Amino acid sequence: AYLFNDYWEDIGTIRSFFEANLALTEHPPKFSFYDATKPMYTSRRNLPPTKIDNSKIVDSIISHGSFLTNCFIEHSVVSIRSRINSNVHLK
Numbered sequence: 422a423y424l425f426n427d428y429w430e431d432i433g434t435i436r437s438f439f440e441a442n443l444a445l446t447e448h449p450p451k452f453s454f455y456d457a458t459k460p461m462y463t464s465r466r467n468l469p470p471t472k473i474d475n476s477k478i479v480d481s482i483i484s485h486g487s488f489l490t491n492c493f494i495e496h497s498v499v500s501i502r503s504r505i506n507s508n509v510h511l512k
Contacts, residue, residue, distance in 0.1 A: 428452040442498045446480040
């Protein structure tokens with residue numbers, strides 16, 4: 422047996438996967454992507470960076486290749502290649 426004292430979440434369902442991602446928006450999160458002692462390795466994406474125009478984003482995660490225009494996003498997870506247009510409020 423191995424005693425594991427670090428972060429682990431069961432993400433075997435769509436709901437648990439979403440909730441684990443949403444938990445990363447908490448202050449402080451249970452897990453940090455920015456800890457130099459625990460590097461995160463992933464596959465590269467051949468996508469443009471996310472573009473954000475005239476929008477407000479609070480405690481949220483925005484994935485690659487998204488376009489956000491004149492919107493308000495709060496405590497949300499926006500998936501890859503998403504488009505959010507004017508006057509949208511996600512919470």
